[in-house]
Every structure is written in structure tokens, then in C-alpha cells.
Amino acid sequence: MMMKTSSGDTYQAIYAIVVRIPFGFVATYGQIALLAGYPGCARQAGYALAALENNSSIPWHRVVNARGCISPRSNDGLGGLAQRSLLEAEDVCFDDRERIDLKRFQWRVVMSGDKKIE
DNA sequence: CATTTGACATCTT
DNA sequence: TAAGATGCCAAAT
Numbered sequence: 687m688m689m690k691t692s693s694g695d696t697y698q699a700i701y702a703i704v705v706r707i708p709f710g711f712v713a714t715y716g717q718i719a720l721l722a723g724y725p726g727c728a729r730q731a732g733y734a735l736a737a738l739e740n741n742s743s744i745p746w747h748r749v750v751n752a753r754g755c756i757s758p759r760s761n762d763g764l765g766g767l768a769q770r771s772l773l774e775a776e777d778v779c780f781d782d783r784e785r786i787d788l789k790r791f792q793w794r795v796v797m798s799g800d801k802k803i804e
Numbered sequence: 805c806a807t808t809t810g811a812c813a814t815c816t817t
Numbered sequence: 818t819a820a821g822a823t824g825c826c827a828a829a830t
Contacts, residue, residue, distance in 0.1 A: 696827065715812050719826090727826050732811040737828095749811080757811045766811075 699723055700734040707748040708804065710776045711793040712786055714752050721795060721802065732757065747772040748793075754786040 699722035707713050716728035724730060735746045736759070747769040751757045756766040770780065778791050796803045 716814095719812090724826080726813085726824095728812040729810055729825075730812090730827055733809090733828075734811095736811055746811085751811080752813055759811045760809095761811090769811090 697734040712748045713793040754788040
């Protein structure tokens with residue numbers, strides 16, 4: 687059973703980044719982890735999203751892996767079909783391989799010192 | 805305190 | 818380009 691009352695810091699940091707993803711754009715787990723201040727902790731980003739509740743206000747559907755496709759989850763056999771629908775609703779196009787063109791839809795942020803500008 | 809796990813990333817074949 | 822193997826780090830048990 688996963689404890690929802692985690693330490694908080696890492697998860698909260700990741701959530702804060704995911705919420706900042708603009709409409710119609712997506713970000714990779716590694717990028718989120720990096721922006722959250724945990725470079726190399728891509729898995730933690732996904733783990734944090736996995737701990738999210740269904741009614742959470744976090745746009746978890748805008749988070750995809752480095753390949754630009756939806757990662758197969760373990761708990762749900764549906765495998766993120768809802769996520770794909772949500773992304774398509776945001777004008778995010780998928781190719782025949784169920785992959786997103788990160789060249790166009792990946793969220794780009796510019797790190798200026800300790801301040802990040804979208 | 806040590807082991808296992810996980811919505812990943814990156815390198816090599 | 819696709820598929821397989823390895824490495825990372827933090828949280829949960």
C-alpha cells in the first residue's frame with residue numbers, strides 16, 4: 687500500500703513543475719526531474735505521478751517519456767488511453783507509432799540562474 | 805539499516 | 818530505426 691503522506695519535498699517539487707506545463711505542450715520525466723531540482727531522477731517523476739489521485743488537479747497527462755510516447759503503467763491495463771485522448775484534445779498530434787513529435791510539442795524552458803522563464 | 809521496486813534515460817547491438 | 822541491456826535515485830517495506 688502506497689503511503690500518500692510522503693516526505694513531500696521531492697513529490698511537491700515535481701508536481702510544481704508539472705502544473706507549470708502550458709496547455710498544448712508536453713514534458714519528459716527527465717526534464718521535469720531536472721527542473722524540479724533532481725537531475726537524473728526521471729523515475730521519481732513518474733513515481734510521483736503514480737502516487738497522484740485521480741481527482742488531482744495535476745496535468746499528469748502532459749508528461750511523457752523521452753521517446754515522446756505514453757509509458758505503459760503497471761497498475762492499469764488501460765495503459766494511458768485517457769492520457770492520449772487528453773493530449774489529442776490539446777492539439778497534440780500522435781503519429782502512427784503512438785508517439786508525439788517532441789520537436790514541436792515539448793515544453794521549452796530557459797533556466798536563468800535560479801529563475802526559470804517559460 | 806538493507807532490500808526491492810518503479811508512469812525513466814541512455815548506451816550498445 | 819528498433820529492440821535489449823545497464824545505470825540512476827528516491828521512496829516504501
